[in-house]
Amino acid sequence: MDRRIFIVLCELLRNTGRLKTNGLVSIEEQVCMFLHILAHHVKNRTIRSRFYRSGETISRYFNSVLQLHNHLLVSPYPVPENCSDERWKWFKNCLGALDGTYIKVHVSKVDKPRFRSRKGEIATNVLGDCSRDMMFTFVFLGWEGSASDSRVLQDALSRPTGMRVPNGCYYLVDGGYTNGEGFLAPYRGTRYHLSKWRDGYTPINHEEYFNMKHSSARNVIERCFRLLKLCWVILRSPSFYPLKTHCKIIVACCLLYNLIRRETSVDPMEHELNEIIKDEVDHDVIGQVSSSLEWTTWRDNLASQMFNEWRGNRST
Numbered sequence: 001m002d003r004r005i006f007i008v009l010c011e012l013l014r015n016t017g018r019l020k021t022n023g024l025v026s027i028e029e030q031v032c033m034f035l036h037i038l039a040h041h042v043k044n045r046t047i048r049s050r051f052y053r054s055g056e057t058i059s060r061y062f063n064s065v066l067q068l069h070n071h072l073l074v075s076p077y078p079v080p081e082n083c084s085d086e087r088w089k090w091f092k093n094c095l096g097a098l099d100g101t102y103i104k105v106h107v108s109k110v111d112k113p114r115f116r117s118r119k120g121e122i123a124t125n126v127l128g129d130c131s132r133d134m135m136f137t138f139v140f141l142g143w144e145g146s147a148s149d150s151r152v153l154q155d156a157l158s159r160p161t162g163m164r165v166p167n168g169c170y171y172l173v174d175g176g177y178t179n180g181e182g183f184l185a186p187y188r189g190t191r192y193h194l195s196k197w198r199d200g201y202t203p204i205n206h207e208e209y210f211n212m213k214h215s216s217a218r219n220v221i222e223r224c225f226r227l228l229k230l231c232w233v234i235l236r237s238p239s240f241y242p243l244k245t246h247c248k249i250i251v252a253c254c255l256l257y258n259l260i261r262r263e264t265s266v267d268p269m270e271h272e273l274n275e276i277i278k279d280e281v282d283h284d285v286i287g288q289v290s291s292s293l294e295w296t297t298w299r300d301n302l303a304s305q306m307f308n309e310w311r312g313n314r315s316t
Contacts (some may be wrong), residue, residue: 001035001256005263009256012064012072025053025061033058034065036172038253042233066248072197072255072262074135078169088132090183090306090314091172096131097221098171100149103229105246107240114300117145122238127152128172129163130224131155136254138163141247149176153183172218177300186211187303209310210303220236230258 013019044055076095083089102123110303117123123145130136140156165182179185187207203209229235232253
């Protein structure tokens with residue numbers, strides 16, 4: 001975050017977020033302390049020595065800035081009919097990609113078994129949606145690390161203020177989710193991840209070709225989560241805050257991530273990420289995920305159409 005974006009953030013919090021100052025601690029200093037904690041994951045006493053403020057003052061202003069306004073969330077928009085982007089042109093009306101990620105948290109000893117993920121970490125399972133230009137459009141938090149991605153998604157859809165997928169639109173999801181209306185998953189048991197398409201391997205049937213294109217487009221959500229954790233060190237290890245506060249921190253980090261991407265033509269963290277990789281009305285929305293013959297047939301037809309056009313272009 002450069003100086004210009006910092007000023008934009010302060011003005012946004014002053015005007016939209018209604019952040020106040022008592023005349024002793026400016027809004028700029030409040031935001032600076034807040035960002036320092038997120039970016040470096042330091043304790044209160046470290047901020048005390050750096051900013052010469054009391055622990056109570058730091059804690060109070062940290063929680064004030066934490067109430068970031070959802071103005072920074074982006075509304076999803078479907079892929080248009082005239083889309084020419086090679087990654088997305090086949091996925092008309094797609095709103096973006098969706099996935100879950102684990103973020104380590106601090107919980108009581110009695111809660112640790114519930115929050116232990118399949119990776120053995122004490123974490124919360126965070127559901128995130130992003131647009132095709134890698135901006136977060138929805139974040140759902142609080143579930144234990146032991147919860148499956150599908151269960152978290154079902155809960156997000158069932159909440160009155162939860163996730164909304166208009167009929168006719170959908171998200172790209174990985175094989176851990178049900179291939180059902182509103183959520184387009186790859187073919188299971190078929191080559192999928194981008195790393196498996198290196199070394200000149202070419203698809204041999206419509207299922208493999210579909211999975212290759214699906215993986216290329218859906219990769220945006222994986223990059224979003226990687227960039228998010230790369231930007232904010234506090235998301236890489238258990239924080240010193242209770243779970244409820246840490247969930248607010250995760251949302252704040254997502255909103256700040258959106259701001260940085262919105263205000264910069266090229267995210268400076270993208271190059272570093274590439275190096276790492278090398279190593280509203282509710283009556284017309286989808287309320288649950290369930291497989292159906294109609295949705296499976298639609299995927300089969302789309303996959304066949306994609307593969308036939310690709311094969312035809314190769315032969316000409």
